[in-house]
Amino acid sequence: MIPSRTFVTVVIAILSIATSTDAVMNGVGKLPVMGYNAWNAFACNVNETIIIQTAQYMKDYGLLDVGYNHVNLDDCWAMKDRSATGEVMSDTTRFPSMNNLTDQLHALGFYAGIYSDSGWFTCAGYPGSFMHEEQDAMTFQSWGFDFLKYDNCAIPFDDIVREGVMGKYQRMADALVKVAEDTGTTFIFSLCEWGWNQVWLWGAQMSHSWRINGDIEPVWRSIASITNSASFITQATNFYGRNDLDMLEIGNGNLTYDEAKTHFTVWALVKAPLLIGTNLATISQEMVSILKNQEIIAINQDPVYGTSISPFRWGINPDWTSNATYPAQYWSGPSENGTVIMLINTLSQPADMFFNLTESPWIRAGIQYSVRDLWTHTDNGTAVRDFTAIDVPAHGVVALLLKEDGYESAGMMPPCAGEALTQCTAENGTKYS
Structure with missing residues (x-):
């Protein structure tokens, strides 16, 4: 079974309310998340069977044993329309019961993650959470999820949102805090705003991590570019908040073995979240060995120093x-x-x-x-x-x-x-x- 926690996951808006402060004092969310995200391998071609099979691969390959304990959905899990009362609904064919999905993940020893967007729609055109933040947060909690990746597509017009980028994300942060107060559980909240020159200035006020760049590609050019971006904002990372360089492309695309080692080393040592984005059904054991380097992981998960190199x-x-x-x-x-x-x-x-x-x-x-x-x-x-x-x-x-x-x-x-x-x-x- 999933390890018990005083709080299911980490802190939202860690300086704002007592519930979140208690989570910090208990060490929840102190270190970068390690796990899996389904988008890069499957995009919208995802279903409950694929997610559970991936979790099983994580166990079979020993990835859970070295710390990869999250399995996260990304886009495309929902129905295109909300219910008559406004609830977001999971796809009835591909995800007939979200509670069943999270129960299975928890039984395997994983935390379960879900995805939404700060705009009208997600990046793939499914319902976003704008103006439904508290309703969606309560739904995600009732389904048993522990982690929320929150994207930046389909932004409302200025005369509707009347907020800066920070305020648009604060809406969901506040909703998650409200759910925490009402239920005693909170989410790891991961922002996906893509703007390395601005988001790190405020991301730590409301989230576990914040994306600093556009989507990664499994080529050296992309690894080098993201590394360059990270080199100028390392001061933003510490316990409870860190720069997110996007998913680990170990085993994807045309990365050589040496390039994959560099990719993993940079992500781990700058204390980014380590979320695998590879189809584990086809990954080589050579690439798995990179992901399982426990001496590198120990730096990422250092309990004494939370800062990036x-x-x-x-x-x-x-x-x-x-x-x-x-x-x-x-x-x-x-x-x-x-x-x-x-x-x-x-x-x-x-x-x-x-x-x-x-x-x-x-x-x-x-x-x-x-x-x-x-x-x-x-x-x-x-x-x-x-x-x-x-x-x-x-x-x-x-x-x-x-x-x-x-x-x-x-x-x-x-x-x-x-x-x-x-x-x-x-x-x-x-x-x-």
Whole structure:
């Protein structure tokens, strides 16, 4: 059975009411969601049988065991028209009983997710929730769902909505809070607004995650572009709210094995939700092994540090350069067990990648560091002052965990490392040059 929680899911508008604040205090929604979303693999060709079979694949492949515990519907689950009293209804052929669906998912050990839209219609033309927010929220709760993805199509005219983008989403956030007050259960609320330059400024006020870009495609060009977008807003991510880079396309399209590893590593280490978008009936075990890298997942689910890793050097481009083809290459951040380093080779051929340790703000001068490779799962000796990753594959990634391993040896020359060398000064005022 599904694990019990004091609150079924996470907080909505975490600063606004006591119910939500209690959810935060209980740790609900603290970490990124992991699971499955049906859209990229099936689009509108989805039904109850496919969803339950997918959940079974999640169990059979061991994905549930490593943390992928959500199975979420996307668009096209509804009838085209509401009932005479305004209720949204599930498709009577493909989803004859939503309660039966959620009961089966819960019995398999999963939380169940559903989809709606902040406009008149969903992106596929089914009923949206505008002006039905509380009614729909109560319906979703009565069906047993735990998660709501909320899209941005069919926007009402300005003279009807009379709100900015934030206000349009706040309507459903408020409705979910009302349902929480009335029933004692809440939803994980995931915004899908697509605007990386604005949504992160307010998304954390009302949701678990917020989309920062348009729909992902299973090609390197899309992975690079989304990585570029994420590189400028890493400060928006922390416990209870994070940038959503869209679904994991591991095993879809034309991504090579190395590109798929990079895709997964970026999403996991920037603390994005990890929602698989692949048809699990056809995925290879090689690709499943990427999704099950528990050392990478441990960073995504770190209980001590909720922040994203961030670039410390862009690499090919000058720092702070936006380039959708060649995004930032050198990233780092803190974790419960050491400093995380991510190196991305954005070139189309293998390359060595070098950095001075203290370029990362999380590395201390005068300390040597043990090196753990999070993909080879090997301990690779000690790094002193700098590190070079040899022959990183085209569009490939290196993920490392650096742990303090004592002081540098005495008498190191030069006496200061990296950029500090230009101001390296003895106690008597003599500068090293």
